[in-house]
Amino acid sequence: MARLLLENVTKIYDRDIYAARNVSFTVKPKEFTVLVGPSGCGKTTTLRLIAGLEELTSGKIYIDDKLVNEMSPRDRDVAMVFQNYALYPHMNVYDNMAFGLRMRKHPKEEIKHRVVGTAEILSIEDLLHRKPRQLSGGQRQRVALGRSIVRNPKIFLFDEPLSNLDAKLRVQMRAELARLHKKLQATIVYVTHDQVEAMTLGQKIVVLKDGEVQQVADPITLYKKPINKFVAGFMGSPPMNFIKGKIKKVNKNVGFHSVGLTLQLNNNYNKFSNRSVIIGIRPTDFSTTRGSQIEITIDVIEPMGNELFVHGRCGDIMISARVPEDTSPRVGKPFFLKINPDRMYIFDEKTEKALK
Numbered sequence: 001m002a003r004l005l006l007e008n009v010t011k012i013y014d015r016d017i018y019a020a021r022n023v024s025f026t027v028k029p030k031e032f033t034v035l036v037g038p039s040g041c042g043k044t045t046t047l048r049l050i051a052g053l054e055e056l057t058s059g060k061i062y063i064d065d066k067l068v069n070e071m072s073p074r075d076r077d078v079a080m081v082f083q084n085y086a087l088y089p090h091m092n093v094y095d096n097m098a099f100g101l102r103m104r105k106h107p108k109e110e111i112k113h114r115v116v117g118t119a120e121i122l123s124i125e126d127l128l129h130r131k132p133r134q135l136s137g138g139q140r141q142r143v144a145l146g147r148s149i150v151r152n153p154k155i156f157l158f159d160e161p162l163s164n165l166d167a168k169l170r171v172q173m174r175a176e177l178a179r180l181h182k183k184l185q186a187t188i189v190y191v192t193h194d195q196v197e198a199m200t201l202g203q204k205i206v207v208l209k210d211g212e213v214q215q216v217a218d219p220i221t222l223y224k225k226p227i228n229k230f231v232a233g234f235m236g237s238p239p240m241n242f243i244k245g246k247i248k249k250v251n252k253n254v255g256f257h258s259v260g261l262t263l264q265l266n267n268n269y270n271k272f273s274n275r276s277v278i279i280g281i282r283p284t285d286f287s288t289t290r291g292s293q294i295e296i297t298i299d300v301i302e303p304m305g306n307e308l309f310v311h312g313r314c315g316d317i318m319i320s321a322r323v324p325e326d327t328s329p330r331v332g333k334p335f336f337l338k339i340n341p342d343r344m345y346i347f348d349e350k351t352e353k354a355l356k
């Protein structure tokens with residue numbers, strides 16, 4: 001399986017639209033890499049550039065140490081699975097899966113062997129004679145995957161392949177994809193705007209915003225050490241709480257001061273004195289023990305079964321927090337939350353970069 005390298009890949013569509021700007025990352029052989037970011041950040045463009053369906057404005061793409069900038073899509077030996085499946089409606093499942101191999105003039109017996117083998121892996125061997133319209137969304141999805149698997153490409157490119165499925169089927173297909181990756185030992189670049197999908201599937205995650213790479217890391221590093229406010233807010237659900245304010249030292253005590261909120265901090269924060277910052281707190285990092293530091297008024301309570309999410313306000317500051325069920329929060333009533341300064345994130349207000 002192949003290695004992929006993008007070096008300062010830039011794509012400008014007309015009128016100075018930077019769909020990708022100096023995008024650089026590597027994908028190791030057999031690695032499951034996820035490109036994640038909000039709508040319009042350049043995910044599909046990046047995949048299309050790798051596939052050769054789009055011409056680069058500048059930069060270099062290597063597959064297995066070979067520069068492929070000028071290489072035709074066909075010769076790159078990559079398979080792309082599109083968001084809308086793009087199955088041929090008039091062909092049955094078998095013919096849909098065999099199509100690419102026939103085009104490449106593989107022998108009939110070999111085609112049969114590969115299609116049937118792949119159908120077994122995907123549990124669609126009973127559907128080979130059906131037309132796409134006679135299939136459910138999940139089954140169509142599997143056929144689309146099957147069509148790329150039979151080709152045994154160097155690299156798989158997946159563009160939001162699960163977005164047309166309902167929530168439950170998506171979770172199921174996600175697990176199947178993870179299993180499939182293990183079985184095939186394939187190099188995969190997978191695009192999604194769903195951070196949960198990115199976290200659960202990716203061995204490596206590339207976070208994109210406005211065509212630019214924000215951070216490349218494994219899921220845990222992204223979650224625990226986000227490089228900036230954007231990454232911190234993008235990974236995690238419900239998203240991280242952000243509060244603007246200033247770090248000040250008053251009579252030897254370091255504190256975070258915001259409108260209507262003051263937090264005592266330990267002396268480690270001394271180095272940020274007089275700095276305008278944004279602090280970040282994950283909803284899962286509050287506690288409700290004594291010595292509480294924030295009083296919020298609760299607007300909404302979301303019961304999740306064994307725990308609750310509460311959404312409230314401290315003055316103008318919106319706060320979401322996970323709290324134990326037995327704390328009995330009430331809508332419209334005050335509620336006390338404690339912040340653990342060790343779990344707090346801190347960003348420069350202007351650059352939004354994480355401060356260490």
Ligand SMILES: Nc1ncnc2c1ncn2[C@@H]1O[C@H](COP(=O)(O)OP(=O)(O)OP(=O)(O)O)[C@@H](O)[C@H]1O
Binds near residue numbers: 013039040043193
């Ligand atoms: N053919 C095109 N011509 C001009 N601009 C384009 C073209 N294709 C995409 N763009 C622009 O490039 C940017 C990136 O688009 P892209 O389709 O790569 O985003 P995306 O991350 O895949 O978004 P989504 O999650 O909505 O699919 C967007 O601003 C988009 O409007």
Ligand SMILES: [Mg+2]
Binds near residue numbers: 043044045
């Ligand atoms: Mg897209």
